[in-house]
Amino acid sequence: xxxxxxxxxxxxxxxxxxxxxNAAKQGIALTLFGDALVxxxxxxxxxxxxSSLPITVDHCSQFIAMDEEPSFAVVRKxxxxxxxxxxxxxxxxxxxxxxxxxxxxxxxxxxxxxxxVSGVLRPAVGxxxxxxxxxxFCLDLxxxxxxxxxxxxxxxxxxxxxxAQVKKISSPRIALLSNGHEPYxxxxxxxxVYAQLEKSQLNFIGNIEARDLVYDTVDVLVCDGFxxxxxxxxxxxxxxxxxxxxxxxxxxxxLQRIGLFIASNVFRRIKxxxxxxxxxxxxxxxxNNPVVLAHGSSDAYAIENAIKFTHQIVQEKRINSxxxxxxxxxxxxxxxxxxMSPSSEMQQSV
Amino acid sequence: xxxxxxxxxxxxxxxxxxxxxNAAKQGIALTLFGDALVxxxxxxxxxxxxSSLPITVDHCSQFIAMDEEPSFAVVRKxxxxxxxxxxxxxxxxxxxxxxxxxxxxxxxxxxxxxxxVSGVLRPAVGxxxxxxxxxxFCLDLxxxxxxxxxxxxxxxxxxxxxxAQVKKISSPRIALLSNGHEPYxxxxxxxxVYAQLEKSQLNFIGNIEARDLVYDTVDVLVCDGFxxxxxxxxxxxxxxxxxxxxxxxxxxxxLQRIGLFIASNVFRRIKxxxxxxxxxxxxxxxxNNPVVLAHGSSDAYAIENAIKFTHQIVQEKRINSxxxxxxxxxxxxxxxxxxMSPSSEMQQSV
Numbered sequence: 001x002x003x004x005x006x007x008x009x010x011x012x013x014x015x016x017x018x019x020x021x022n023a024a025k026q027g028i029a030l031t032l033f034g035d036a037l038v039x040x041x042x043x044x045x046x047x048x049x050x051s052s053l054p055i056t057v058d059h060c061s062q063f064i065a066m067d068e069e070p071s072f073a074v075v076r077k078x079x080x081x082x083x084x085x086x087x088x089x090x091x092x093x094x095x096x097x098x099x100x101x102x103x104x105x106x107x108x109x110x111x112x113x114x115x116x117v118s119g120v121l122r123p124a125v126g127x128x129x130x131x132x133x134x135x136x137f138c139l140d141l142x143x144x145x146x147x148x149x150x151x152x153x154x155x156x157x158x159x160x161x162x163x164a165q166v167k168k169i170s171s172p173r174i175a176l177l178s179n180g181h182e183p184y185x186x187x188x189x190x191x192x193v194y195a196q197l198e199k200s201q202l203n204f205i206g207n208i209e210a211r212d213l214v215y216d217t218v219d220v221l222v223c224d225g226f227x228x229x230x231x232x233x234x235x236x237x238x239x240x241x242x243x244x245x246x247x248x249x250x251x252x253x254x255l256q257r258i259g260l261f262i263a264s265n266v267f268r269r270i271k272x273x274x275x276x277x278x279x280x281x282x283x284x285x286x287x288n289n290p291v292v293l294a295h296g297s298s299d300a301y302a303i304e305n306a307i308k309f310t311h312q313i314v315q316e317k318r319i320n321s322x323x324x325x326x327x328x329x330x331x332x333x334x335x336x337x338x339x340m341s342p343s344s345e346m347q348q349s350v
Numbered sequence: 351x352x353x354x355x356x357x358x359x360x361x362x363x364x365x366x367x368x369x370x371x372n373a374a375k376q377g378i379a380l381t382l383f384g385d386a387l388v389x390x391x392x393x394x395x396x397x398x399x400x401s402s403l404p405i406t407v408d409h410c411s412q413f414i415a416m417d418e419e420p421s422f423a424v425v426r427k428x429x430x431x432x433x434x435x436x437x438x439x440x441x442x443x444x445x446x447x448x449x450x451x452x453x454x455x456x457x458x459x460x461x462x463x464x465x466x467v468s469g470v471l472r473p474a475v476g477x478x479x480x481x482x483x484x485x486x487f488c489l490d491l492x493x494x495x496x497x498x499x500x501x502x503x504x505x506x507x508x509x510x511x512x513x514a515q516v517k518k519i520s521s522p523r524i525a526l527l528s529n530g531h532e533p534y535x536x537x538x539x540x541x542x543v544y545a546q547l548e549k550s551q552l553n554f555i556g557n558i559e560a561r562d563l564v565y566d567t568v569d570v571l572v573c574d575g576f577x578x579x580x581x582x583x584x585x586x587x588x589x590x591x592x593x594x595x596x597x598x599x600x601x602x603x604x605l606q607r608i609g610l611f612i613a614s615n616v617f618r619r620i621k622x623x624x625x626x627x628x629x630x631x632x633x634x635x636x637x638n639n640p641v642v643l644a645h646g647s648s649d650a651y652a653i654e655n656a657i658k659f660t661h662q663i664v665q666e667k668r669i670n671s672x673x674x675x676x677x678x679x680x681x682x683x684x685x686x687x688x689x690m691s692p693s694s695e696m697q698q699s700v
Contacts, residue, residue, distance in 0.1 A: 230580055262605060264609075
């Protein structure tokens with residue numbers, strides 16, 4: 001069963017309920033956590049026979065708003081839909097958690113309730129982002145806005161393990177997002193991570209600039225959550241800007257409108273590539289169970305896709321295998337750093 | 351006269367010489383700093399009568415490569431084209447400096463040789479970036495990758511003064527780039543700057559996410575140079591990606607190719623909007639004289655545009671007026687901060 005925070009998202013609970021119902025009709029077992037007095041009438045209106053589907057409602061008297069300060073809200077609101085859904089995962093009643101709500105709060109419940117994988121300093125949000133001919137896996141996309149070098153070093157290992165497993169590449173090419181390819185480029189944080197990754201066993205190919213990502217030379221892109229979020233949202237924004245420009249330009253002449261109408265399939269397919277609703281959601285890596293963050297502005301179709309994506313991950317036991325591999329890698333790094341600098345480690349423990 | 355670092359850029363000196371020659375033909379007085387043994391034959395080949403144009407060559411025996419460590423190179427290579435061009439500006443022989451070379455080195459000569467405006471902590475690179483129907487002025491685009499809150503606070507004042515002057519807006523809307531509009535969003539740096547700007551006399555409208563920039567709600571976008579560089583290069587990369595997608599999709603059917611051919615004017619005009627060669631270059635604000643950074647990958651046309659842009663700035667005495675206004679604003683802030691926290695200021699000076 002997948003636990004869904006029905007109250008999370010800009011258009012919740014309506015679109016969450018609708019998306020969940022559509023997924024349940026495809027046989028995916030779900031529980032909607034939220035205000036039953038609102039959710040049940042929505043289900044009734046959408047499908048009077050919904051109770052025959054693998055969907056249940058777990059009533060919660062509270063919810064966390066999009067603009068609430070996350071950690072405070074999570075600690076205070078014990079009966080919030082997101083908190084209760086996370087407990088269902090923690091207790092093994094649910095296999096995964098999905099929320100389109102306050103992403104800071106999703107991160108907080110994932111860390112505080114579901115729990116981090118042993119050795120993981122900070123969970124990271126990762127997703128495949130489109131390029132000219134394929135995609136790269138980018139992390140962190142927003143979970144950690146203030147990072148230390150060792151967080152990014154771990155993100156590189158997470159990206160390595162995830163892409164190796166999902167894309168079946170033995171040695172994914174790992175790059176650091178920077179403002180130039182030269183090793184001396186970037187803020188202090190990036191230079192420190194560069195030095196660490198250069199010494200690692202990973203297939204680290206150095207720094208890459210955002211404009212060169214298009215050329216499919218990278219499998220995993222490592223950055224802090226603030227920069228990753230800017231990257232993701234600039235991609236979304238630029239795709240939107242260009243489609244608005246095309247529309248506006250087309251208005252200038254009938255001939256151009258005819259031309260674009262004839263070629264409209266081209267734009268339909270491109271829209272699909274940049275349509276984040278199709279991707280469904282981003283994964284939170286480094287926690288004990290699958291957690292998927294859907295977009296705050298998700299519509300019912302996006303929620304349905306996020307559920308199908310999560311269902312696939314659960315079916316494949318993707319997170320179990322990933323976590324096992326990650327733990328063995330993290331153990332190797334910590335052994336190596338103990339071996340390499342016994343004196344400094346001893347000093348620290350004194 | 352405008353001083354040009356003829357040896358800076360991926361395709362220097364060929365494209366720089368060609369672009370400069372084209373600008374000189376339009377009556378703009380220029381000096382090319384660089385290896386005369388290479389530059390003069392290039393000029394001869396392009397136009398045997400070049401000596402009748404307002405263009406001169408100032409021989410330099412050294413140059414700074416794109417991948418050299420900037421501050422070290424600037425200090426060590428006294429006869430580098432960039433260093434000599436900067437001295438020409440410092441000594442009043444030139445009105446402005448243009449380079450498509452190592453941007454870190456351009457920043458170093460601007461600070462060390464041309465000099466900062468009184469009270470400016472860090473110069474910043476700024477440029478107008480396109481939106482749905484207009485543009486916003488973004489700074490810093492890459493000069494300062496490690497920032498303190500007071501740097502970004504000053505960037506907000508620089509952006510205010512520049513946009514007020516150039517766009518003739520009395521109170522430009524100023525926003526901070528963040529991962530959410532809420533005041534608690536963003537890394538510590540952004541939260542600290544938010545608190546400062548909220549107290550300021552500027553028209554500070556809060557945080558903005560990169561994907562919302564398209565809607566023309568912001569006149570000045572403030573960010574650190576690393577994040578600004580990622581924003582700029584993601585915009586460039588995404589425009590490139592989308593145009594490659596359109597080309598590839600069009601190959602799938604003859605009908606689509608016909609449609610796109612009919613509508614080709616649409617794409618020509620959109621290409622112009624995202625064509626950074628047309629913009630010419632970015633301005634370094636906060637230094638005593640106009641300094642323009644052209645793109646490293648500039649072609650002759652981009653260099654010509656950068657020269658025309660710089661010429662316009664010199665003609666308008668844009669930087670003189672801007673610097674005067676900026677100084678009076680910075681004086682006001684420093685007076686205010688002295689008045690507001692006399693004890694902490696005294697503690698610092700002890």
